[in-house]
Amino acid sequence: RQLQMCIRERYTKETKVPIYITENGMGNKEDTWEQAQNDEPRIEYMKSYLENVELAIEKDKVDVAGYFAWSLIDNFEWGLSLIHISEPTRPLYISYAVFC
Numbered sequence: 001r002q003l004q005m006c007i008r009e010r011y012t013k014e015t016k017v018p019i020y021i022t023e024n025g026m027g028n029k030e031d032t033w034e035q036a037q038n039d040e041p042r043i044e045y046m047k048s049y050l051e052n053v054e055l056a057i058e059k060d061k062v063d064v065a066g067y068f069a070w071s072l073i074d075n076f077e078w079g080l081s082l083i084h085i086s087e088p089t090r091p092l093y094i095s096y097a098v099f100c
Helices: 002-012 033-037 040-058 072-078
Strands: 019-024 064-069
Touching: 002 019, 002 040, 040 064
Parallel strands: 019 064
Antiparallel strands: none
Protein backbone atom coordinates (compact mmCIF):
# COMPACT_ATOMS: atom_id res chain seq x y z
CA ARG A 1 0.00 0.00 0.00
CA GLN A 2 2.82 2.41 0.86
CA LEU A 3 4.58 1.56 -2.40
CA GLN A 4 1.40 2.26 -4.37
CA MET A 5 1.05 5.62 -2.62
CA CYS A 6 4.70 6.41 -3.37
CA ILE A 7 4.22 5.55 -7.06
CA ARG A 8 1.12 7.74 -7.14
CA GLU A 9 2.96 10.69 -5.60
CA ARG A 10 6.06 10.32 -7.73
CA TYR A 11 4.69 9.27 -11.12
CA THR A 12 0.93 9.47 -11.52
CA LYS A 13 -0.45 12.30 -9.40
CA GLU A 14 0.16 15.05 -11.94
CA THR A 15 -0.04 12.97 -15.12
CA LYS A 16 -3.24 11.16 -14.08
CA VAL A 17 -1.84 7.94 -15.54
CA PRO A 18 -3.31 4.95 -13.68
CA ILE A 19 -1.23 2.23 -12.05
CA TYR A 20 -1.23 -1.30 -13.46
CA ILE A 21 0.17 -3.99 -11.18
CA THR A 22 1.64 -6.73 -13.37
CA GLU A 23 2.94 -10.21 -12.66
CA ASN A 24 2.40 -9.99 -8.93
CA GLY A 25 2.88 -13.18 -6.98
CA MET A 26 5.10 -15.09 -4.61
CA GLY A 27 7.81 -17.58 -5.43
CA ASN A 28 8.23 -20.18 -2.74
CA LYS A 29 10.45 -23.24 -2.41
CA GLU A 30 8.59 -26.37 -1.41
CA ASP A 31 10.64 -29.43 -0.53
CA THR A 32 7.79 -31.94 -0.71
CA TRP A 33 4.60 -32.43 -2.73
CA GLU A 34 2.61 -32.00 0.46
CA GLN A 35 4.16 -28.57 1.03
CA ALA A 36 3.47 -27.62 -2.59
CA GLN A 37 -0.18 -28.63 -2.26
CA ASN A 38 -0.81 -26.97 1.09
CA ASP A 39 0.06 -23.53 -0.18
CA GLU A 40 -0.91 -21.42 2.84
CA PRO A 41 2.04 -18.97 2.61
CA ARG A 42 1.12 -18.06 -0.99
CA ILE A 43 -2.59 -17.83 -0.16
CA GLU A 44 -1.87 -15.50 2.77
CA TYR A 45 0.49 -13.37 0.66
CA MET A 46 -2.07 -12.92 -2.13
CA LYS A 47 -4.89 -12.23 0.33
CA SER A 48 -2.85 -9.61 2.19
CA TYR A 49 -1.57 -7.99 -1.01
CA LEU A 50 -5.04 -7.68 -2.54
CA GLU A 51 -6.50 -6.33 0.73
CA ASN A 52 -3.83 -3.62 0.67
CA VAL A 53 -4.52 -2.82 -2.98
CA GLU A 54 -8.18 -2.39 -2.02
CA LEU A 55 -7.22 -0.08 0.86
CA ALA A 56 -4.96 1.97 -1.42
CA ILE A 57 -7.83 2.38 -3.89
CA GLU A 58 -10.59 3.11 -1.39
CA LYS A 59 -8.85 5.01 1.41
CA ASP A 60 -5.83 6.56 -0.30
CA LYS A 61 -7.50 7.19 -3.67
CA VAL A 62 -4.68 5.49 -5.60
CA ASP A 63 -5.80 4.96 -9.20
CA VAL A 64 -5.11 1.25 -9.73
CA ALA A 65 -6.67 0.42 -13.09
CA GLY A 66 -5.48 -3.16 -13.44
CA TYR A 67 -4.05 -6.11 -11.55
CA PHE A 68 -2.46 -9.14 -13.16
CA ALA A 69 -1.43 -12.07 -10.97
CA TRP A 70 1.67 -14.08 -11.74
CA SER A 71 0.47 -17.52 -12.73
CA LEU A 72 1.73 -20.99 -13.46
CA ILE A 73 1.45 -20.24 -17.18
CA ASP A 74 4.02 -17.44 -16.78
CA ASN A 75 6.62 -20.11 -15.97
CA PHE A 76 6.39 -21.53 -19.48
CA GLU A 77 8.34 -18.54 -20.76
CA TRP A 78 11.28 -19.94 -18.77
CA GLY A 79 10.99 -23.39 -20.31
CA LEU A 80 9.32 -25.09 -17.36
CA SER A 81 6.64 -27.69 -17.82
CA LEU A 82 4.11 -29.60 -15.77
CA ILE A 83 5.81 -32.95 -16.40
CA HIS A 84 9.13 -33.85 -14.81
CA ILE A 85 11.34 -35.13 -17.63
CA SER A 86 13.19 -37.47 -15.26
CA GLU A 87 9.92 -38.82 -13.82
CA PRO A 88 7.20 -38.57 -16.51
CA THR A 89 4.89 -40.94 -14.61
CA ARG A 90 4.97 -38.90 -11.37
CA PRO A 91 1.40 -37.83 -10.45
CA LEU A 92 0.54 -34.14 -10.74
CA TYR A 93 -1.13 -32.28 -7.88
CA ILE A 94 -2.94 -28.97 -7.83
CA SER A 95 -2.02 -26.40 -5.19
CA TYR A 96 -4.78 -25.09 -2.93
CA ALA A 97 -3.85 -21.55 -4.06
CA VAL A 98 -5.47 -22.32 -7.42
CA PHE A 99 -8.87 -22.09 -5.74
CA CYS A 100 -8.50 -18.86 -3.76
